[in-house]
Amino acid sequence: MRTLDQNLRRELIEAVAMVVIAHAEELTSLDQAIGDGDHGINMKRGFEAVLTDIDGLAARPLPEALHAIGMALLMKIGGASGPLYGTLFMTLGKELPAAPAAEEVARALAAAIAAIKARGKSETGEKTMLDVLAPVQAELAGGGAELTARLRRRAFDAAAATTPMKAMRGRASFLGERSIGHMDPGARSSCLIVAAVCDVIGG
Numbered sequence: 001m002r003t004l005d006q007n008l009r010r011e012l013i014e015a016v017a018m019v020v021i022a023h024a025e026e027l028t029s030l031d032q033a034i035g036d037g038d039h040g041i042n043m044k045r046g047f048e049a050v051l052t053d054i055d056g057l058a059a060r061p062l063p064e065a066l067h068a069i070g071m072a073l074l075m076k077i078g079g080a081s082g083p084l085y086g087t088l089f090m091t092l093g094k095e096l097p098a099a100p101a102a103e104e105v106a107r108a109l110a111a112a113i114a115a116i117k118a119r120g121k122s123e124t125g126e127k128t129m130l131d132v133l134a135p136v137q138a139e140l141a142g143g144g145a146e147l148t149a150r151l152r153r154r155a156f157d158a159a160a161a162t163t164p165m166k167a168m169r170g171r172a173s174f175l176g177e178r179s180i181g182h183m184d185p186g187a188r189s190s191c192l193i194v195a196a197v198c199d200v201i202g203g
């Protein structure tokens with residue numbers, strides 16, 4: 001596995017930011033169906049802000065970089081997603097060492113999921129980003145061969161699995177049964193972020 005040096009940190013940050021920005025219209029379309037219709041726009045704004053300081057972020061140790069990314073997202077994304085994604089990245093920054101092993105990432109992601117649950121007053125199975133993050137964390141905790149490929153596949157499958165769910169949290173919950181049949185935009189953005197990390201780490 002590659003050393004998590006400044007170059008790799010830069011690649012990871014850029015990959016995550018660019019995939020979110022590239023899919024902004026799709027995320028907005030998903031959110032127009034069951035939410036406020038601004039998820040893609042807000043996520044794009046947040047990650048564009050991250051890119052403005054990519055060299056400075058990459059030069060920091062991983063925990064500091066993640067915390068700074070979380071703060072930027074918290075300030076720039078707005079809406080419900082800003083606090084949730086801010087919490088995700090800031091908790092990872094708090095929990096991870098500078099050069100984490102897979103099991104340390106699994107523990108840190110578990111802590112981040114717990115923090116998101118507390119922040120959003122939500123649980124898995126309610127058609128949110130948690131329905132991607134929790135299965136990915138379980139896969140990661142299991143370890144084994146071809147882990148990045150499996151994590152990527154699990155993320156996409158988990159996002160797709162939110163389509164038949166009835167929303168229980170957020171704006172989508174007001175739609176009741178009408179939320180069924182639409183992929184959750186937060187699950188989709190989480191899936192894209194996980195996949196981007198896996199693509200870089202997995203080479």
